[in-house]
Amino acid sequence: MHKDLLRLARSERAVRLHLLVCAVAAVLAGLLVLAQAELLSGVLSGAFTTAALLPLAAVVVVRALFGGLQGVAAGRTATALKSVLRGRLLSRLRDLGPARLTAHRSGELVTLAGRGLDALDPYITGYLPAVAVAGVVPLAVLVRLFVADLGTAVIVLLTLPLIPVFGALVGWQTKAVTERQWRALSRLGGHFLDVVRGLPTLRAFGRARYQATVIRQVADAHRSATMRTLRVAFLSSLVLELVASLSLALVAVPVGLRLLSGSLDLRTALLVLLLAPEAYIPLRAMGTKFHAAMEGVAAADDTFAVLEPDPEPAPEPEPEPESAPGSRRAPRPAPATDEAATGGDPAVLPPQGVPEIRLENVTVRYPGREDAALDDVSLVVAPGERLALVGESGAGKSTLLHLLLGFVTPSEGRVLVGGVDLSALDVDLWRRRLAFVPQRPHLFATSVADNIRLGSSASPEEVRAAAEAARAGEFVAALPEGYATVIGERGAGLSAGQRQRIALARAFCRPDAEMLLLDEPTARLDGRSEAAIVEATRTLAEGRTAVIVAHRPAMIDLADRVVRVEAGKVVSDHLVPRPSGGAEPVREPRTPDGAEPAQEPRTSGGAQVGGSR
DSSP, rough: OOOOHHHHHHHHHHHHHHHHHHHHHHHHHHHHHHHHHHHHHHHHSSSSSSEEEHHHHHHHHHHHHHHHHHHHHHHHHHHHHHHHHHHHHHHHHHHHHHHHHHHHHHHHHHIIIIIIITTTTTTIIIIHHHHHHHHHHHHHHHHHHHHOHHHHHHHHHHHTTHHHHHHHHHHHHHHHHHHHHHHHHHHHHHHHHHHHHHHHHHHHHTTHHHHHHHHHHHHHHHHEEEEEEEHHHHHHHHHHHHHHHHHHHHHHHHHHHHHHHHHSSEEEEEEEHHHHHHHHHHHHHHHHHHHHHHHHHHHEEEEEHHHHHOOOOOOOOOOOOSOOOOOOSSOOOOTOHHHHTTTSSSBBOOOOSSSOOOEEEEOOOOOSSOOOOOOOEEEEETTEEEEEEEETTTSHHHHHHHHTTOOOOOSSSEETTEEEEEEGBOOOHHHHTTEEEEESSSOOOSBHHHTTTTTOOOOOHHHHHHHHHHHHHHHHHSSSTGOOBOOGGTTTTTOHHHHHHHHHHHHHHHTTTOOOEEEOOOTTHHHHHHHHHHHHHHHTTTTTTEEEEEEEEHHHTOOSSEEEEEEEEEEEEEOOOOOTBBBEEEEEOOOOOOOOOOOOOOOOTTBSSOOOO
């Protein structure tokens, strides 16, 4: 049985209750076969009068009721367990963030959350009750056979283990072919979704027909894997039925000979012949339902693989208390659970007011990559400061934003928000105080108003005010139904600049957000759209702390301070020259304690050389 699924079922009260009712009802229905066999053998042999037909009918009715109760409880167990799994899966995908989420193909995740978890139904409604019955009923039948006829009981005792042995041998092969079939289905779902999303690009490059051929090949591979799985399932059923039939023949032939010779009375013979099949039936049913449940088990394995937390990085050796002079790396800061930072509370509320953001020797490493995305970065963002992050693509700028959003956790060092470790904060409450505008904002297939008020309870008037502030009111009003217009998935039908302005309007709908995070909001925009976005961003950043990833001069001019990032390191940190006050002197990166470090040699342009800590 799947240990992770059972552990999850035991941890959820509703699931545990329904599963217990399902198992108890199945076992009681199985045990009632003993009473049914006793009454039926007595009536057929003449030992009981016809008055025994009434309790016999009652036993049959009660068995049917228990069977119905088992079915209802099993259905509710499956529904509750799948709901819990889907909820945890979606929460996990949300917590992974966009950086680590790219390790999973979206099509495979869609298949897993939909068709994959639905495949758990045969496992929960069929296999688990069959396991409970197989663990109790054959033993009870065997005990009754020992009381009724020792010879028959010995035959059943010797032949009964053959069914689970052959079932296990075939089950190993079934598990392997079912996993291959599930992998083929995941590849088909993932590839098909990717092709549908990229169909305009494929048609533009003349590769649409080729991808149709690829999909046909992947579908054929899935069909072949499915047929192999069905072939193994049919062969396993044949093996189990053959073993059970031969075992019953070993019981029936001696019983018939002894009955003819007079050494066995009719009632005992009937009881033995009625009970012996019931010892094999639960094991055969368990083997049959095992094959039907294997696809769900494979999907459950993939689900729990996604739900597993990321492995903790191996701790580095702690530096000696007295480091050698000139050592580059300072002693590691206190861990996230430090009492001074968190007050001993594992999840504390974010500090009130516009907080100071402080990065202390932060290093971020993504799984499967040798180079660090951020390498020993120390940075301070003062309350109300507008900071621009510049540098080449892949330098680590977006990683820094994802660090502040809580999508990424540092491998080393820590991020302090108002003096409190970000890892100790309630991340949901922290994100409510952020306004985030990504480089490629995702718009959902719903109305413009619902897209703007995403994550807030803004009224229609507030939505319109946010759109006007983001310079989106004019084009939204020109849509067929205005703010009630349903836009296509991912903003289909809108230009890049219009999608970006709707994303900015979302930020305007969060008036309580004290920190603004922008990830290249003017990338791939024309001059007119860029001017509108820059002006809206200037208004949005007033009175807030802003961290802006920027390439274009217009966005950089919004900042009070520019930090250049190269290869995951901060290489320069300077104030933006203002015409009214002249050029500000270049500042070195701030140390974690806020003190200015000793002056380093500078280039002729005034930027620091090798200034990262």
